[in-house]
Each structure stands twice: as structure tokens, then as C-alpha cells.
Amino acid sequence: TSDLPVYTLEEVTKHRSLDSGVWVTYKGGVYDITEFVAIHPGGDKILLAAGGALEPYWALYAVHQQDHVLEILSEYKIGVLNPESYKKQESANPSDPYSAEPTRHPALQINSLKPFNAEPPASILSDNYITPSVIFFKRNHLPVPRVDPEAYRLEIEGLSGGVVSLSLSELKSRFPKHTITATLQCAGNRRSEMNKVKQVKGLNWGIAAISNATWSGARLRDVLLYYGFGPEVAAKAKHVQFEGLDKDVTGTAYGASIPLNKAVSEEGDVLLAYEMNGEDLPPDHGYPVRVVVPGVVGARNVKWLGKIVVSDEESKSHWQQNDYKGFSPGTDWDTVDFKSAPAIQELPIQSAITHPAEGTSVDRSDREVTVKGYAWSGGGREVVRVDVSVDGGKTWHVAKLRTSDQGQHPAPPPPPGRAWAWKLWEIDVPIPHRAQELEIVCKAVDSGYNMQPDTVAPIWNLRGVLSNAWHRVKVKVSE
Ligand code: HEM
Ligand code: MTE
Known part of the structure; x- marks a missing residue:
């Protein structure tokens, strides 16, 4: 409204830390979000926007294009930018990080366009035992990285022989090709039913954030053993971490980890998959290589795999530490301590x-x-x-x-x-x-x-x- 104070960009820029207060701008409005930083569902990445515009960041995390996010923001409004500042800001808009996304099947029901999240209509989900790749649910946190198969390298750290760097053709020729049929399910499948009880934060998935495919590739176990996994490493390591080639504005990759036992057990069937339903992986599903961790929540099935780290620690990734965890119905955003709950691995019935x-x-x-x-x-x-x-x-x-x-x-x-x-x-x-x-x-x-x-x-x-x-x-x- 007209009686709100008017600020210049310079004044906003001075508020970029928790000590001096955290201010941001959005469409010409000025917001003091200092109190919100600690309870932001996306973690302390929010500080990247401190002292400046939200738009370039929200273009990358389009999860924010929802009414309930704008409602939260509106609670923190303290003023407006003067018209000159606003114009200056608008002309500095960066290019769209989502300009190279693959084309998608028109039947998909889109939950979020950028990043792309979509599920098939429930009515066609069970028409095929093996879900056709084009309608297999898609869950991306970031833009789809376009990877040149010739230049592709998979790095492996934490084994006795030092860092390993592997090409796609080495992965395909050095290790037997193994095929499994496995269902992937997102931890948020059927979230919309929870929303009816009480609003939750997350994409509003129906019942089809789950699909079934055949996956072919090298067994992770074979690869780790070949490059020196043995009793010495096993004595110290507890987890196997994966990093994707999709990166956020800070250059931080999508990441996750699984328990070492699952990764190296003969019965674990964990694959470094390069084929889905008998063809090269589609760009949306991790081309050229993704991890398939059968029986385990979708989030650990890292796509566009760039690096594997055998470690005594879980992945430090936001998605391992501060998301994909379960809490009591009595726990709310004001009281939640993400450290207090284990990362979801195996999913329930x-x-x-x-x-x-x-x-x-x-x-x-x-x-x-x-x-x-x-x-x-x-x-x-x-x-x-x-x-x-x-x-x-x-x-x-x-x-x-x-x-x-x-x-x-x-x-x-x-x-x-x-x-x-x-x-x-x-x-x-x-x-x-x-x-x-x-x-x-x-x-x-x-x-x-x-x-x-x-x-x-x-x-x-x-x-x-x-x-x-x-x-x-x-x-x-x-x-
Ligand atoms: C998630 C609010 C700024 C990064 C969320 C969610 C809310 C939210 C409500 C959960 C959305 C959902 O899952 O439905 C806000 C507000 C902001 C803000 C009110 C500004 C005042 C930022 C900025 C960044 C950011 C500047 C990045 C630099 C993220 C990320 C997630 C998230 C990475 C998690 C997305 C995912 O689940 O994949 N934010 N946010 N946010 N936010 Fe923000
Ligand atoms: N891997 C990378 N690199 N980036 C991602 O955003 N999303 C994860 C997982 N692997 C993700 C990822 C999540 S949350 C799920 S549910 C599955 O991929 C979805 O796999 P799909 O898109 O092949 O169905």
C-alpha cells in the first residue's frame, strides 16, 4: 500500500546478514526475512538472495511459484523499491537456466515446470507392467544437465588406489551388463492426501509418483571391487555417496548416499544403469548414467551420476541431511530438528x-x-x-x-x-x-x-x- 516506506537498492544491499538483518526484493516489494531464514524449508541457501532480488533464484527453484509461498513472503513486507531501482534490477535479469530442457510427453501431469516434476495420469499408470519411459514419473530438483557421452567421466573416491576416473565405454565394456526390473517411488508420492489433513510443504503429488522399469548397467558392487574395495576400506567406510552433474547456483550438485552394505552386498542389486527399458537412459532419467538402488526411496537413485565417494559419512547434501526424513504429526516447522531423524532409505508398504x-x-x-x-x-x-x-x-x-x-x-x-x-x-x-x-x-x-x-x-x-x-x-x- 502507498504508506509503506520507499527504499533504494543501496539500502536493501546493506541488509545481507543475520546481524544486519536479511532483506530481499520481489517484484518491486522489499521484505525483511531475517526471522524466516531459520525456518526456510530449502535451508540456508536462502541467504544467497540476501540484499538483492529473489527472482533469479526463484527462476532456478520454481517450487516457489505457488500461492502458499507468496503468502509466506507477504508476511514479511516492509516497503517498496523506488521505481528507478526496480527498473535497474529488472534489466539485469539473467537468462533462463531451463532453456535446454528435453521435450516431454503431453500426457504427463505437471506438478512443477521448472524444475520439471510430473506424473502420468493414474488412469494409464497400471495399463503397463513396465511403465513406458516417456510417461515414467519425473522428479528433478534442478535443470536437466546435457552430458556429452564422449567427454563423460565417472569419478570414484575413497578406495585404496586413489581417485578413479572412468569413461562411459569403460563402464560398459569392463563390467558385465546386469538387468533388473525395479520400481522407483518418490518419498512424496500421494502427498496430496496429506495436504487434505493439514497443509504440508512440497509438490502436490497424486498417486503416480511411482513407476516400474527395467534397468541395465554395471553392478556397483563389481565396480567397487574392481577398483580396490576390500576389507581395509570396509573396516572404515559406512556409506556410499553419489553426486549428480546437475548443479545449483552455488555449484553444489544434487547428492545422496546409501549404506555401504546395500552398495556392496551380492543381494543389493545396486546398478550404475545406462539403459532404461532397453534403450539409452532418457535425459530426464539421468543420461548417460544413473544409480538404481532397488527397494530404496527415489531420492537416493542419483541421476546424471558424476561422482561416487566411499566414506565413513553420509552425503552432506541438503537432500540427505535436511529433507527426505519423516517426523511425528506433532512436529512443525518451528520445532523440527532435521538432525534428529534418519534419512529415508527403504520405503514402507x-x-x-x-x-x-x-x-x-x-x-x-x-x-x-x-x-x-x-x-x-x-x-x-x-x-x-x-x-x-x-x-x-x-x-x-x-x-x-x-x-x-x-x-x-x-x-x-x-x-x-x-x-x-x-x-x-x-x-x-x-x-x-x-x-x-x-x-x-x-x-x-x-x-x-x-x-x-x-x-x-x-x-x-x-x-x-x-x-x-x-x-x-x-x-x-x-x-
Ligand atoms: C523450498 C519459501 C527463498 C531455495 C521452499 C519452500 C518454501 C520456500 C515454502 C517449500 C516449498 C514446497 O516444497 O512447497 C521461500 C521464501 C523465500 C525463499 C518465502 C524468500 C523469502 C529461497 C532462495 C533460495 C531458495 C533465495 C535459493 C537461493 C529453496 C530450495 C528449496 C526451497 C532449494 C527446496 C526445493 C526442493 O524441495 O527441491 N522455499 N524460499 N529459497 N527453497 Fe525457498
Ligand atoms: N538425481 C539428481 N542428480 N537430481 C535430482 O533432482 N531427483 C531424485 C532422484 N535422483 C534427482 C536425482 C528424486 S527425489 C527422485 S524421486 C528420483 O530421482 C526420480 O527419478 P525419475 O525422475 O527417473 O523418476
């Missing part, structure tokens, strides 16, 4: 209904309703049963499980503890007499007899991760 869709109707004259969906569990635990109800959970039916595409031979059952791929399921359930609406519910059981919680509220958490309550879909019965 999950299932969801892909058909019918919420709000549609079924015909009473059909007598039965066909219900379809997917089920998967982390850590290689096999889905052993899916229960389906059409009366909100009063009575239950056991669905038929499927491990291949229609008309294809089912895959042989996986060795115990190595069930990396989802199961699709289907069942025809009689429509109860006189019911005018059906509340369809599904819940899965894994080989450890782990089951899904019945409601969302008791597992609500501020970041909206690990959302795996019974999935519920309401449909009308038409006469």
Missing part, C-alpha cells in the same frame, strides 16, 4: 487404486465393479496380498496379483528379499444391493506382514513424505 477414478460412476446393471491398482514395498519385501473393499472397509476381497504385461509370461518369482518390482492387481467386486455410493478401499501386505495404516492423520508429517494410508476412492452407483 504401499498400494493405490488406479481404476475407477474418484467421482466417476458405475452401472448397477453391471452387477460388478472392476477395481485395479498397484502395490509395492521397499527393501525387497514382496507384496503377498492386496485386500479390496467397496464398502469403506467393512468387508474385504482378495485381489489377483500380476507380474507381467497382459499376454506376456509372468517373470519368475524373485529370490526372497529381492522383490524390487511392483505388482499390479485387479478384482471384480459385486456391487452391494441398495448401495448408492461405493467407497472403494485397497491395502497391501508384504512378506514381512507389514500393512498400511488405515488413515492419513496419524502419519501426517510436515514435509508430506511416506504417505501410505489405505487408498480410498468414492464412486456413484447409477441405476
Whole structure:
């Protein structure tokens, strides 16, 4: 409003530390965000914008193009820039870091354009046991790096022989090619259901931030052993860290780590994958090399892999330390201590209904309703049963499980503890007499007899991760 103080850029520039106060500008407004810095979900990167404009940073982290972010910002408004300063600032706008993004399939439902985050429509997710790469969900934190396969090098640190640098053709020729079918799921899959209980911070994923593909590449275990992993390294190391080639404004790469045991175990099946569904990895999925850590949350499956570090420490990355962790429903942004919770690795049991869709109707004259969906569990635990109800959970039916595409031979059952791929399921359930609406519910059981919680509220958490309550879909019965 007109009675707010007017500032020059010079005055704003003086406030660039917690001591002198942290001021930023946005579209000509001036904001004192000193109090917000400590509770910023994106960590202390926010200080990069201190004393200047948010726009160039928010262009890189377009997660901020949401109403709830602007609402937070508005609480901190202290004034406006004088018109001359604002003009000067606008003319200095940098070029778009997202100008070289790959083209994407039009069916994808976009959660955020920059960085690109999208899921396939639920209605087509379970049409294929192996999800076609073009509609496989895509979760990027940064612009997609374009990597020249000839110039590509993979560095490995922390082994006895010093730093190793490996070309793509060496990776392909030196190690046997191994293929697995594995499901990837984002920790934020089904976050939108948590949002209905109470607002969480994160992309508003539906039920399709999960997909299944075949992956081929070298086993991480083989590569580490070849370059000198042995008892000496094993005695000290506890983690294997991965760094992507996608970098933020500070030059910091996307990163994550997994426990050493998972990386070197013969049963871990961790791949340095260069193929997805029988073809080179697509740019969105990590071309030319990504890590596939089957049974483990998507976030550790580092794409555009540039470096591997065998270490006694977890990755120092923001996404390992201050994100992708679970908390009590009673923990809020004012009280959360990210150090107090372990990084998510194996994911819990999950299932969801892909058909019918919420709000549609079924015909009473059909007598039965066909219900379809997917089920998967982390850590290689096999889905052993899916229960389906059409009366909100009063009575239950056991669905038929499927491990291949229609008309294809089912895959042989996986060795115990190595069930990396989802199961699709289907069942025809009689429509109860006189019911005018059906509340369809599904819940899965894994080989450890782990089951899904019945409601969302008791597992609500501020970041909206690990959302795996019974999935519920309401449909009308038409006469
Ligand atoms: C995430 C607010 C400035 C980097 C977030 C989120 C909020 C937020 C609410 C969570 C969004 C969601 O996941 O729905 C703000 C506000 C800012 C600000 C109010 C200014 C006053 C910045 C700046 C940077 C930055 C200047 C970078 C230099 C990030 C990152 C994330 C994030 C990296 C995490 C994104 C992810 O999950 O991948 N911010 N932010 N933020 N922010 Fe900010
Ligand atoms: N690797 C890099 N280098 N950069 C990223 O942003 N996103 C992670 C992971 N690997 C990410 C990454 C997250 S959070 C997920 S869920 C998966 O990639 C998504 O993989 P997809 O895009 O192939 O589905």
C-alpha cells in the first residue's frame, strides 16, 4: 500500500546478514526475512538472495511459484523499491537456466515446470507392467544437465588406489551388463492426501509418483571391487555417496548416499544403469548414467551420476541431511530438528487404486465393479496380498496379483528379499444391493506382514513424505 516506506537498492544491499538483518526484493516489494531464514524449508541457501532480488533464484527453484509461498513472503513486507531501482534490477535479469530442457510427453501431469516434476495420469499408470519411459514419473530438483557421452567421466573416491576416473565405454565394456526390473517411488508420492489433513510443504503429488522399469548397467558392487574395495576400506567406510552433474547456483550438485552394505552386498542389486527399458537412459532419467538402488526411496537413485565417494559419512547434501526424513504429526516447522531423524532409505508398504477414478460412476446393471491398482514395498519385501473393499472397509476381497504385461509370461518369482518390482492387481467386486455410493478401499501386505495404516492423520508429517494410508476412492452407483 502507498504508506509503506520507499527504499533504494543501496539500502536493501546493506541488509545481507543475520546481524544486519536479511532483506530481499520481489517484484518491486522489499521484505525483511531475517526471522524466516531459520525456518526456510530449502535451508540456508536462502541467504544467497540476501540484499538483492529473489527472482533469479526463484527462476532456478520454481517450487516457489505457488500461492502458499507468496503468502509466506507477504508476511514479511516492509516497503517498496523506488521505481528507478526496480527498473535497474529488472534489466539485469539473467537468462533462463531451463532453456535446454528435453521435450516431454503431453500426457504427463505437471506438478512443477521448472524444475520439471510430473506424473502420468493414474488412469494409464497400471495399463503397463513396465511403465513406458516417456510417461515414467519425473522428479528433478534442478535443470536437466546435457552430458556429452564422449567427454563423460565417472569419478570414484575413497578406495585404496586413489581417485578413479572412468569413461562411459569403460563402464560398459569392463563390467558385465546386469538387468533388473525395479520400481522407483518418490518419498512424496500421494502427498496430496496429506495436504487434505493439514497443509504440508512440497509438490502436490497424486498417486503416480511411482513407476516400474527395467534397468541395465554395471553392478556397483563389481565396480567397487574392481577398483580396490576390500576389507581395509570396509573396516572404515559406512556409506556410499553419489553426486549428480546437475548443479545449483552455488555449484553444489544434487547428492545422496546409501549404506555401504546395500552398495556392496551380492543381494543389493545396486546398478550404475545406462539403459532404461532397453534403450539409452532418457535425459530426464539421468543420461548417460544413473544409480538404481532397488527397494530404496527415489531420492537416493542419483541421476546424471558424476561422482561416487566411499566414506565413513553420509552425503552432506541438503537432500540427505535436511529433507527426505519423516517426523511425528506433532512436529512443525518451528520445532523440527532435521538432525534428529534418519534419512529415508527403504520405503514402507504401499498400494493405490488406479481404476475407477474418484467421482466417476458405475452401472448397477453391471452387477460388478472392476477395481485395479498397484502395490509395492521397499527393501525387497514382496507384496503377498492386496485386500479390496467397496464398502469403506467393512468387508474385504482378495485381489489377483500380476507380474507381467497382459499376454506376456509372468517373470519368475524373485529370490526372497529381492522383490524390487511392483505388482499390479485387479478384482471384480459385486456391487452391494441398495448401495448408492461405493467407497472403494485397497491395502497391501508384504512378506514381512507389514500393512498400511488405515488413515492419513496419524502419519501426517510436515514435509508430506511416506504417505501410505489405505487408498480410498468414492464412486456413484447409477441405476
Ligand atoms: C523450498 C519459501 C527463498 C531455495 C521452499 C519452500 C518454501 C520456500 C515454502 C517449500 C516449498 C514446497 O516444497 O512447497 C521461500 C521464501 C523465500 C525463499 C518465502 C524468500 C523469502 C529461497 C532462495 C533460495 C531458495 C533465495 C535459493 C537461493 C529453496 C530450495 C528449496 C526451497 C532449494 C527446496 C526445493 C526442493 O524441495 O527441491 N522455499 N524460499 N529459497 N527453497 Fe525457498
Ligand atoms: N538425481 C539428481 N542428480 N537430481 C535430482 O533432482 N531427483 C531424485 C532422484 N535422483 C534427482 C536425482 C528424486 S527425489 C527422485 S524421486 C528420483 O530421482 C526420480 O527419478 P525419475 O525422475 O527417473 O523418476
